[in-house]
Amino acid sequence: MFWLGILIVAGVALLPALYGLRRLRRRVDARDSALTLYRGQLAELDRDRDLGLVSGDEYGAARIEIQRRLLAADESSSAPDLNEGASRSKRFLPVLAVGFGIPLAAFCLYIVNGHPSLPPQPLSSRQVKPDAKAMAMIQKLQAQVSTIPKDNPTYETGHVLLGQIEARAGLTSEAIADWKVALDTHFTPELAIQLAELQTQKDGHISANSLDLYRRALAAAPADAQWRMAVEARIAVGEHEENNGQ
Structure with a gap:
């Protein structure tokens, strides 16, 4: 057929x-x-x-x-x-x-x-890790950002940018950690959504922490934010999964 x-x-x-x-x-x-x-x-x-x-x-x-x-x-x-x-x-x-x-x-x-008989290929298994040279540069940036004092104006920005680099390189856990540090310093709805999306991608479902981030982002979002409907849909899915014990 x-x-x-x-x-x-x-x-x-x-x-x-x-x-x-x-x-x-x-x-x-x-x-x-x-x-x-x-x-x-x-x-x-x-x-x-x-x-x-x-x-x-x-x-x-x-x-x-x-x-x-x-x-x-x-x-x-x-x-x-x-x-x-x-x-x-x-x-x-x-x-x-x-x-x-x-x-x-x-x-x-x-x-x-592609072929119908091919097994599923999750995103995590298809992500290509950075090569040795790129990894060395990322580690250098990580070391530089770790030396920034918390009261420095570049502290939040450094962790946000470093998380973006790590996310593109497939270093999901490292990117999540850096974005959490940035959010603890100053909460921004856009970064909260990015973090929730990355956590959902890693976990395979909307966890309680990601659902909380979506809710906080929606509460702090401007009335004319173009992504409000998308976040509301994510919250609805997360609440459904939470009610069904997933």
Whole structure:
């Protein structure tokens, strides 16, 4: 059933492309257009002669010229075209490319990046730890921030920035610790939400501590904060988990 669904989705996605190719194949070629044009000119020339709009000499000269062009167009198209088979194959190449190439490429891409039989891959297992050089720089920053006195104006900022660096590097526990220090120094709703989100990501659920942070952030949030609804939704999920003993 899974592969049937994939085929149906692929067919629906290819319908616009196949429809466009079908319209291209229906185009009138230059030869048919030329023959229709010259035959129409002959009919108009006969009508003008019957109405007396052209003289006999003008009629004869014009008719000969139109017939010459008509024959030239007909002969050039009726001559055996050695490349006709090749041109036909070229016309079918886009159809083959769209009809088979795109689904095949999509299938290969899916097989490389995912498969129904693949086990789940939690975020924690997919996070790449920093290399030795990056880790050395982070440890250097940690040592520098640890020497900042609490009464220094840069104490809170240093821990906030260090936590951001650690969070990006996948050092979740270290980032949580630094952001807690910054929040204990000065509570800001935005940092409280970041800390709660990071703790939820680490724990796999909204813990009591994270739920408290969401509530405090919502209480201190400006009335026009764009993230109020998102935090309210988080609180609702956390309360539901808390009531169900999770």
